[in-house]
Amino acid sequence: MEENGDVAISIKDLWVSYGDHVVLKKIDLNVHEKDFIGIIGPNGGGKSTLLKAILGLIKPSRGSISIFGRPIREAKRYIGYVPQRKEIPRNFPITVFEVVRLGRYPRKGIGKRFDEDDNKASLQALERVNMLEYRDTEISNLSGGQQQRVFIARALVNDPKLLLLDEPNIGIDLTVQNDFYEMLKRFNERMTIIMISHDVTAISSYVKTVACLNKELHYHGTKAINKEDFEKVYNCPVELIAHGQPHWVLEEH
Amino acid sequence: MFEFLGYEFMRNAFMAGALTSIICGTIGVYVVLKRIVFISGGIAHFSFGGIGFGYLINFNPMVTTLIFSLGAAVSIGLSKKKVNMQEDTTIGILWAIGMALGIVFVGLSKGYAIDLFSYLFGSILAVSRQDLYMMVTLCALIMITVTIFYKELLLVTFDEEYGNVLGAPTNGIYIMLLCLVALSIVVMIKVVGVILVIALLTIPASTSRLFSNNLKKMILFSILVGLVFTSGGLLISYYANLASGATIVIFSGVMFFITMMVKSVLDKRKRNRALNAMIQKQ
Numbered sequence: 001m002e003e004n005g006d007v008a009i010s011i012k013d014l015w016v017s018y019g020d021h022v023v024l025k026k027i028d029l030n031v032h033e034k035d036f037i038g039i040i041g042p043n044g045g046g047k048s049t050l051l052k053a054i055l056g057l058i059k060p061s062r063g064s065i066s067i068f069g070r071p072i073r074e075a076k077r078y079i080g081y082v083p084q085r086k087e088i089p090r091n092f093p094i095t096v097f098e099v100v101r102l103g104r105y106p107r108k109g110i111g112k113r114f115d116e117d118d119n120k121a122s123l124q125a126l127e128r129v130n131m132l133e134y135r136d137t138e139i140s141n142l143s144g145g146q147q148q149r150v151f152i153a154r155a156l157v158n159d160p161k162l163l164l165l166d167e168p169n170i171g172i173d174l175t176v177q178n179d180f181y182e183m184l185k186r187f188n189e190r191m192t193i194i195m196i197s198h199d200v201t202a203i204s205s206y207v208k209t210v211a212c213l214n215k216e217l218h219y220h221g222t223k224a225i226n227k228e229d230f231e232k233v234y235n236c237p238v239e240l241i242a243h244g245q246p247h248w249v250l251e252e253h
Numbered sequence: 254m255f256e257f258l259g260y261e262f263m264r265n266a267f268m269a270g271a272l273t274s275i276i277c278g279t280i281g282v283y284v285v286l287k288r289i290v291f292i293s294g295g296i297a298h299f300s301f302g303g304i305g306f307g308y309l310i311n312f313n314p315m316v317t318t319l320i321f322s323l324g325a326a327v328s329i330g331l332s333k334k335k336v337n338m339q340e341d342t343t344i345g346i347l348w349a350i351g352m353a354l355g356i357v358f359v360g361l362s363k364g365y366a367i368d369l370f371s372y373l374f375g376s377i378l379a380v381s382r383q384d385l386y387m388m389v390t391l392c393a394l395i396m397i398t399v400t401i402f403y404k405e406l407l408l409v410t411f412d413e414e415y416g417n418v419l420g421a422p423t424n425g426i427y428i429m430l431l432c433l434v435a436l437s438i439v440v441m442i443k444v445v446g447v448i449l450v451i452a453l454l455t456i457p458a459s460t461s462r463l464f465s466n467n468l469k470k471m472i473l474f475s476i477l478v479g480l481v482f483t484s485g486g487l488l489i490s491y492y493a494n495l496a497s498g499a500t501i502v503i504f505s506g507v508m509f510f511i512t513m514m515v516k517s518v519l520d521k522r523k524r525n526r527a528l529n530a531m532i533q534k535q
Contacts, residue, residue, distance in 0.1 A: 055418060057417060057418065076420060081418050083414065083415065083418070091462065092286060092410075092411055093286075093462065093465055093466050093467050093468055093470070094407070094411055094467065094468065095466070095467060098407070098467070099411070102404070102407065102408050102412075102415075102419075103419065105404070105416070105419040105420075105421055106419050106420050108404070110402070110405060110422070111401050111402065111405075112404075113404070114404065138466045138467075154415075
């Protein structure tokens with residue numbers, strides 16, 4: 001495995017279960033700084049749960065997670081998160097700028113007003129996702145892809161060193177998907193990225209390494225996934241998913 | 254024309270209407286946007302138990318109502334996370350029990366009471382000076398809280414889940430919002446009564462939504478709209494000799510539908526004009 005820089009995330013023997021139902025089983029994972037990992041796996045395989053555990057939103061039943069060598073609580077401000085897209089409340093009177101600025105909440109705390117610094121950071125974040133011109137638009141008037149960019153700006157507004165994205169490509173027009181991934185690639189020069197996605201083709205051309213998750217994690221720090229892992233994860237013949245390719249390699253060939 | 258202002262009860266009624274508009278305008282916007290209309294109904298009906306209890310122990314019913322409505326707000330807020338039950342079930346149960354308690358308490362209380370009817374449908378003409386003082390106090394409390402926690406309320410109303418991600422105490426903020434609703438309900442019960450409270454929480458806010466694209470504007474408009482609705486309804490009820498609370502509500506409802514229709518016609522015209530302009534250009 002190629003070691004590039006310090007460890008961003010270190011997960012040791014992580015188990016998560018809801019009641020009797022085990023969702024994540026014995027996960028061990030080291031993510032290095034400036035990594036760009038794509039996580040694939042079937043629905044219900046625990047992908048979102050893993051991100052939520054990294055964010056500290058879910059308490060593990062066992063095991064530990066440290067981020068940049070610190071416990072999650074102390075490292076939270078270095079993480080930006082883009083949750084799975086959901087219908088935003090229609091008719092909510094809020095501008096793009098306000099949505100992004102709400103992301104500055106952790107720097108303020110209860111009862112304190114946003115100030116010039118927060119405004120500046122919000123505008124910068126919007127610029128980074130090319131949405132500055134829409135700052136005064138009501139968010140419900142934007143297209144799915146544009147909304148997604150706004151939510152990414154909201155995640156960037158605190159200048160994170162680690163960006164977690166949960167299926168960010170859902171609802172984005174195919175024609176602009178490449179721009180979208182190029183943008184992530186640019187961010188990757190400055191930060192570590194973990195992205196959940198169903199879009200295997202996109203993953204193959206933009207991420208640096210791929211992990212498969214179905215309760216258990218299969219990760220070798222490479223882009224190639226061996227057939228056994230893939231079949232174990234998806235429980236079905238690989239060819240079905242791999243567009244008829246006889247072997248499943250995401251490395252360029 | 255303004256001879257009705259010569260009566261103290263009419264002056265008080267207009268004051269009460271104005272205070273109600275400020276409160277409904279503000280809290281109603283959150284109720285509509287956060288979609289807690291049904292919850293607000295539950296709190297309002299549960300507080301009816303408080304009115305009955307006030308009569309039973311011979312204590313100022315506004316105070317007992319306040320206690321009951323805050324109790325309902327907190328328990329609905331807590332049940333969201335702690336109790337393994339559908340939120341709307343909890344609300345339905347509280348709703349019914351509150352009404353039943355109210356009736357039983359009133360039945361148990363000695364002597365002839367009472368203008369129960371006025372609590373169900375409001376009695377804005379019977380608002381006393383003392384009531385007004387209490388309303389002003391509650392109104393100030395609500396406005397101060399909303400100003401201080403503007404950012405938190407926006408966060409929880411717009412995207413509670415992401416609020417959790419950001420480490421905001423979303424549950425606490427949500428319960429605070431429900432308590433604000435409870436306070437507003439206590440203020441409004443005197444004016445329109447338990448049953449019509451929902452109308453004043455929803456109609457001005459939804460009317461204002463048609464013309465505003467950010468939260469602050471929506472609140473401001475909603476207060477203005479409320480002022481027009483309550484005073485308009487009050488005037489009509491005075492001249493036509495109708496029940497005041499119900500007239501306010503019906504007037505608000507009619508105005509809302511008219512506004513909505515006018516707005517949709519205007520929007521259509523605007524779209525057509527834009528389309529024509531585009532066609533002519535080509």
